[in-house]
Amino acid sequence: MINPAEEFLSPRLKAVHDMAVEGESGLTERRIIDVGSDHGHLSLYSLINDNFAQAVLTDIHKAPAQRSEDTLRMFGYADRTEVYCTDGLDGVTLHEGDIVVMAGLGGNNMVDILSRVKEREDKAFLKTITWVLQPQKSSDRLREYLFTNGFEIKDENACEDRGLFYVLMKVVYNGVPREFTLKEKYIGPVILKRIENNEPLVMGYKDRLDKRFALSQRGDEEIRRMLEEV
Ligand SMILES: C[S@@+](CC[C@H](N)C(=O)[O-])C[C@H]1O[C@@H](n2cnc3c(N)ncnc32)[C@H](O)[C@@H]1O
Structure with missing residues (x-):
């Protein structure tokens, strides 16, 4: 299949995308939420490959949020996307079974975003959300938060992109803090x-x-x- 997004999707984001879809069922009924979407490539790639019903993109800054919106519109996916200029998931309503990706953000930033979501959401509902996290730094701080706040690291791997290694992890909330x-x-x-x-x-x-x-x-x-x- 010809895939225009393939050309500009970095190996790092391809690994993040693959981890998001791997082992999941019913994806065509589910949404991918891309926090810190910047250029919108990840969501575009997902939609072009028909992996998700819809994509929700958020970025804290206006210019990247606009960039994301433009990218998705240019490729004809405006009707399957929502773009928010917001901090993390503030003001975004999560749906059961959403897959939330945070890639290229710092671990501390991710902890702040996760903490606010954990605070506001019903805990049984939170268990239906899957998180794919690729911290640019402070992965130790992120893991410490996950272990102590009842998030389970279901999968974790490294990927290589232009000679640099990145860590990525798939996480779900199970409500059981653990020692580490x-x-x-x-x-x-x-x-x-x-x-x-x-x-x-x-x-x-x-x-x-x-x-x-x-x-x-x-x-x-x-x-x-x-x-x-x-
Ligand atoms: C380094 S880029 C990563 C872009 C893309 N996710 C990737 O991995 O290639 C980080 C993006 O996240 C946005 N960002 C940083 N902190 C954020 C936050 N708290 N909420 C939403 N977006 C954020 C920045 O504005 C920027 O566009």
């Missing part, structure tokens, strides 16, 4: 399993993860030492 190890926080529970299984993609990323983990431990040790000295 430092490795789970800094490397990720599913990525740890993938490393155990010698999966090539994560093995390419492992060195970086190991270094980051070593740094985090040094930081924790330094903090412990500082506290002991007080």
Whole structure:
């Protein structure tokens, strides 16, 4: 199938998209919600491939929100899209079974957005929403929030785009906070399993993860030492 979006969908966003659709059923009845949509490529790709009934795009800034709207209109999908200029999901009504993607945002920003949604939504309803998160930084902070706030990381992987590695995760709310190890926080529970299984993609990323983990431990040790000295 000829796909104009394919040409400009980055390998990173393709991986995010693939994780969003993988293992899901009834997608043609469901919506994809793209928070921080910027250019709107992810939603365009999803709609061109008929993977979702509708796309909802949000961006906190006017220019990218307008860009998203223009992209979808240019390709003839205005009737299957809604675009909001808003912070996260503020003012957006979620529907049962929505798949919410947040890609390219910082982990702290994602925590703020998730916290506000968790605060406002009925908890049984929240369990029907699937989240696909690709934090640009602070994935440790994001995981810590997820573990302690009853969100379960169902899947997690790395992807490579122009020599850079990114982490992406699929998350659902189950309402059960859980304890976690430092490795789970800094490397990720599913990525740890993938490393155990010698999966090539994560093995390419492992060195970086190991270094980051070593740094985090040094930081924790330094903090412990500082506290002991007080
Ligand atoms: C780096 S771009 C990522 C665009 C696209 N999601 C991607 O992964 O290629 C981040 C976009 O998110 C928007 N953004 C940042 N914080 C946001 C927030 N709290 N709510 C909605 N949009 C946000 C920015 O304006 C920008 O357009």
